[in-house]
Amino acid sequence: MSKTIALVGKGGTGKTTLASLIIRFLIQEGRGPVLAVDADSNSTLNLALGVEVDKTIGGMREDMTREIRDGEIPAGMSKEAYVEYQMQQALVESSGFDLLVMGRPEGQGCYCYANNLLRRHIDSLAGNYPYVIVDNEAGME
Numbered sequence: 001m002s003k004t005i006a007l008v009g010k011g012g013t014g015k016t017t018l019a020s021l022i023i024r025f026l027i028q029e030g031r032g033p034v035l036a037v038d039a040d041s042n043s044t045l046n047l048a049l050g051v052e053v054d055k056t057i058g059g060m061r062e063d064m065t066r067e068i069r070d071g072e073i074p075a076g077m078s079k080e081a082y083v084e085y086q087m088q089q090a091l092v093e094s095s096g097f098d099l100l101v102m103g104r105p106e107g108q109g110c111y112c113y114a115n116n117l118l119r120r121h122i123d124s125l126a127g128n129y130p131y132v133i134v135d136n137e138a139g140m141e
Contacts, residue, residue: 002035004132011138016040019135020048026131027096034097035129037122039115040137043101046092055090056103057118087121098129102137 005022007015019036026034038045046053064086067073073082092099102118126132 002126002129002132004126004134006134006136008136009138013138015138016044016048016135019045019133023049023097023133026133031130032096033129035122035125035132036097036099037118037132037134038099038101039118039134040102042137043103045135046099046101049094049097049099051092051094051099053092053099053101055086056101057087057090057121058103060086060090060103061117083117087117091125098125100125 007019009015016038023034023036026032036045036049041058043053043056064083068079068082073079077085087100090100092101100118100121102115122132122134
């Protein structure tokens with residue numbers, strides 16, 4: 001069973017820095033692999049960890065909306081299977097950790113669908129990692 005550490009709080013308090021330090025510590029102590037999640041629309045956890053991100057969940061959601069609308073889903077593949085495939089493509093694999101990045105919101109302040117995708121994917125992946133570290137967006141909630 002994995003342990004989840006979620007960092008929350010006001011902006012500028014060091015959530016991303018602390019998340020990256022926790023991830024590095026867990027890897028150094030041989031407690032990996034770690035699932036790192038950047039659940040902030042201002043995605044910077046990848047920079048703190050020194051990895052590049054090509055796909056974000058927010059960007060993927062926009063691409064999939066267009067692809068579904070235009071009938072570009074591969075023949076014989078359900079929408080659910082296609083979403084799962086795209087989520088796997090958004091997972092950045094690195095030494096000792098894997099990273100999922102939320103990216104931009106759906107619209108003016110709305111993260112509904114992207115949050116649901118992220119939550120569902122974390123739930124399905126968490127069992128493969130002893131630790132899940134989530135760097136959340138700024139806010140008091």
